[in-house]
Amino acid sequence: MDAGRPLFIPVLLGTSRQGRMSLPVAKLMVAELSGRAGIETELIDVARMPLPIDDAGEAIKDPTFSAQMNRADALVVVSPEYNHGYSGLLKHALDSCLKEYIHKAVGIVGVSAGPFGGTRGIQDLLPVLRELGLVTIFWDVNFSTVQSVFDESGALRDHAYLPRIDKFLKELIWMARTLRHGREHVALE
């Protein structure tokens, strides 16, 4: 099934906060994706997206982000938990597209300074992703007390995360392949 065409699975970093600890998480996810055969990826940083704040939704669609989402077969969302929710800028960015997402897979990587690994933000994000037409997988990755997971240079200290990321990505890639086949070959009755 389309073995010749690589899957494109970008990583969306969902915060612009200064000193954000989600950045090493997003870079780790890009590295783990890059090492897999047949996968292309890149980091999409909401802090670098030219999104105005005097309007919202598809009216502020950024052509670059739209093209990346059109090309994508799946998406990894790195979502830090702020005050028990996901970041406002992440929602602002996600809302700028719609048809680009339909029948594509998404997996969420939660990040928190506390012990729960962004789970509350993830739970809030799930219905939003569903309404956008994305298909969520049942694996998450949860980075708890993230400040202790990476060293000062951004290198991973706790290698127990790697097998969890492997399970997460295997499920995401399976879903991405399956949904690509569906988009391209299975007609809506």
Added chain:
Amino acid sequence: MAAETKPMICPSCGVEMNRHAEKLVWPTAPADRALVDPLLGGILEELHTCPACGTGGSRRGHGKARPRPSRSHKREP
């Protein structure tokens, strides 16, 4: 609900695209309101993908204006 039957052709490679989804979207501009399907309460967007190259495309499912419903319909604020 009769969907648009004319196939969508891939702008990249000329192959007939696969219609794989219909998504109900909400009118946000005044001009969109005339396209609202009175039974579904929103605008039906068809999603198509090329089986040869993976290019995606979309179009409004019915391709023509429908009368606005007399009852109120669900809208995003």
